[in-house]
Amino acid sequence: MQLIINNLNKQYGNGVLALDNVSLTINKGMFGLLGPNGAGKSSLMRTLATLQDADSGEVMLGSIDVLNNKDAVRKVLGYLPQEFGVYPRTSAIDLLDYLAVIKGFDNKAERKEMVMMLLQKVNLYEHRKKSVSSFSGGMRQRFGIAQCLIGNPQLVIVDEPTAGLDPGERNRFYNILSEIGEHVIVILSTHIVQDVRELCTDMAIMDKGRVLFSGSTDEALREIRGKVWEKRISKDELPAYQKEYKVISNKLVGGKPLIHVFSDEAMNSGFNAAEENLEDVFFAKLNELV
Numbered sequence: 001m002q003l004i005i006n007n008l009n010k011q012y013g014n015g016v017l018a019l020d021n022v023s024l025t026i027n028k029g030m031f032g033l034l035g036p037n038g039a040g041k042s043s044l045m046r047t048l049a050t051l052q053d054a055d056s057g058e059v060m061l062g063s064i065d066v067l068n069n070k071d072a073v074r075k076v077l078g079y080l081p082q083e084f085g086v087y088p089r090t091s092a093i094d095l096l097d098y099l100a101v102i103k104g105f106d107n108k109a110e111r112k113e114m115v116m117m118l119l120q121k122v123n124l125y126e127h128r129k130k131s132v133s134s135f136s137g138g139m140r141q142r143f144g145i146a147q148c149l150i151g152n153p154q155l156v157i158v159d160e161p162t163a164g165l166d167p168g169e170r171n172r173f174y175n176i177l178s179e180i181g182e183h184v185i186v187i188l189s190t191h192i193v194q195d196v197r198e199l200c201t202d203m204a205i206m207d208k209g210r211v212l213f214s215g216s217t218d219e220a221l222r223e224i225r226g227k228v229w230e231k232r233i234s235k236d237e238l239p240a241y242q243k244e245y246k247v248i249s250n251k252l253v254g255g256k257p258l259i260h261v262f263s264d265e266a267m268n269s270g271f272n273a274a275e276e277n278l279e280d281v282f283f284a285k286l287n288e289l290v
């Protein structure tokens, strides 16, 4: 199954153009939607999840017309929103069972089997009797994944899922997501480059409602290969460098800035060729350098 988005537009009442002619083709596997805050990612995710209407455009999930056949989409959709909302003082097992009832799973025995399988999948089985409100941030996100997998969705949407997770929790979360991505379309919306680098083979970069890049992460890296140069400078030199060069990023390494500069031509004056990374692509695209 493929998700095909064609010329999607959305303007809010306050005049903000959140989706500006967005077109994307998304295949099975992990797809990273990368963009800074305010880029339009959540607007796109909410539209795909049938929670909000677009002004114009077309979205097809296989043969399902997403914008006009919301009930059909909801049957094959799993959605983990940015804010999962209230976490009641109900045990994980009871809450999942309840959510499965809401999704229309009437057979108690089948439901129980599914709930147990989901708890195992997200490594919460041993915590199944604990109240979800007592869970850590990482456990809550894993619970969120379990609830969005009820009913074997074909399209899974996760919006900013790793914000606030510590490295261990983030890794556990990554592992679960990438396993899911082997079977269905998973769209991971995030402003964290590392999420996309570690998980996704295909990606898009969005800013100000527009798609600036879409393709494989390898293609994205190829666009800047050989064009990124790095140099260690002192802090007070930074403004002058920013004026003279196309500085993509500056990071403190051991307290001193390490700048990455974009240039088609080979650079000398103390610059070395840098190994290209996705963060460079991200900033180069946002700053319209490539």
Ligand code: ADP
Residues within 6 Å of the ligand: 012, 013, 014, 016, 017, 018, 035, 036, 037, 038, 039, 040, 041, 042, 043, 044
């Ligand atoms: P992201 O998820 O990438 O941070 P959003 O889709 O949340 O981006 O927001 C895109 C733009 O639309 C932002 O400028 C945001 O302020 C604006 N926006 C989002 N939701 C609404 C809304 N309900 N009403 C008005 N403006 C909104």
